[in-house]
Amino acid sequence: MIIDFNQPNYYYEDLVTDAGTLTKQYKNILKYVTIGKSHDNRDIIMLQLGLGRRHILFCGGVHGRETINPIVIMKLAEDYADKYESYKRTKKLYDLKVKSTYNNIVLHSNESYYNKMIIEKCVYELLQTYTFLMIPLLNPDGYMISLNGFNSIHNKELRYKIKQMGIPCAQWKFNARAVDINRNFPCRTWKPKGSHDYAASENETKTLIEIFHKYPIRCFFDFHSRGKYIYYYRNSMNDKYNEINYNIAKHLKNVTGYGLVKKEDEIDYGDSGGNTVHYFSERFIKPAITIETVDEYANFPLDIKYRLSTFEEVKLILLELGACI
Numbered sequence: 616m617i618i619d620f621n622q623p624n625y626y627y628e629d630l631v632t633d634a635g636t637l638t639k640q641y642k643n644i645l646k647y648v649t650i651g652k653s654h655d656n657r658d659i660i661m662l663q664l665g666l667g668r669r670h671i672l673f674c675g676g677v678h679g680r681e682t683i684n685p686i687v688i689m690k691l692a693e694d695y696a697d698k699y700e701s702y703k704r705t706k707k708l709y710d711l712k713v714k715s716t717y718n719n720i721v722l723h724s725n726e727s728y729y730n731k732m733i734i735e736k737c738v739y740e741l742l743q744t745y746t747f748l749m750i751p752l753l754n755p756d757g758y759m760i761s762l763n764g765f766n767s768i769h770n771k772e773l774r775y776k777i778k779q780m781g782i783p784c785a786q787w788k789f790n791a792r793a794v795d796i797n798r799n800f801p802c803r804t805w806k807p808k809g810s811h812d813y814a815a816s817e818n819e820t821k822t823l824i825e826i827f828h829k830y831p832i833r834c835f836f837d838f839h840s841r842g843k844y845i846y847y848y849r850n851s852m853n854d855k856y857n858e859i860n861y862n863i864a865k866h867l868k869n870v871t872g873y874g875l876v877k878k879e880d881e882i883d884y885g886d887s888g889g890n891t892v893h894y895f896s897e898r899f900i901k902p903a904i905t906i907e908t909v910d911e912y913a914n915f916p917l918d919i920k921y922r923l924s925t926f927e928e929v930k931l932i933l934l935e936l937g938a939c940i
């Protein structure tokens with residue numbers, strides 16, 4: 616086990632180290648690439664899990680203070696890669712055993728062993744067909760501010776400016792330039808928040824947009840942490856689009872137990888728009904869904920107990936997507 620949910624402080628550096636260790640251990644099925652740089656000069660990395668032609672994109676850590684999803688996404692990569700390798704190792708033996716139903720019953724009287732083999736086989740097949748692009752932490756500067764304070768920012772000017780804002784570091788949603796990345800995407804709902812504000816002004820935004828354009832992504836999921844909800848409805852899109860999004864959202868609801876957000880609650884009153892999912896849906900007319908993990912009223916900093924419970928809630932999403940996209 617490489618990703619340890621009990622490690623008290625899971626800093627940006629730990630995540631990058633773990634990405635390297637994971638890709639060494641599971642090099643047949645997992646690799647990682649650097650896709651951009653934050654304003655405080657941290658690498659933004661992306662894991663590529665799978666060998667398939669169908670690409671699905673997961674993104675986490677857009678908001679600094681939502682510190683649970685980055686490690687959960689890392690764990691998803693480890694868990695699926697591990698199941699893939701485990702099945703590959705035992706494949707010959709397994710294929711032999713499932714040839715005969717009779718033998719199957721006799722040899723697999725241990726039900727949990729049998730179930731484990733079935734799941735591993737499904738993961739193996741899934742990762743032959745799909746590649747999951749996973750950006751565990753789009754906003755590493757905001758994440759480090761939230762976990763370790765404003766002194767995590769190396770750039771003096773940036774550090775000075777954000778300290779003046781009077782926001783407690785544990786509440787920090789923004790990047791190192793105090794911009795909310797999830798209000799920075801060029802789309803119909805985007806509105807300027809000041810005279811110098813413009814869409815796609817931030818490195819993190821540009822990085823994600825580049826990935827959107829670089830890969831043939833069938834579906835995009837942005838993981839946030841406010842209330843165990845799934846946002847699927849897009850007012851800016853037509854009924855056909857929303858029907859497809861709704862069907863995927865129903866599948867996700869079944870495996871996670873999360874609620875579907877009502878159409879009319881898609882965007883909060885007064886929200887300045889410019890979300891990742893709006894850009895993707897409008898630009899590519901392909902499904903884009905926001906998945907909110909963690910209890911709605913959980914305090915920041917988020918308790919690390921949410922790592923394991925969130926992982927348990929979302930771990931079947933990849934397999935479920937293989938059945939519906």
Ligand SMILES: [Zn+2]
Binds near residue numbers: 681839840
């Ligand atoms: Zn968020």
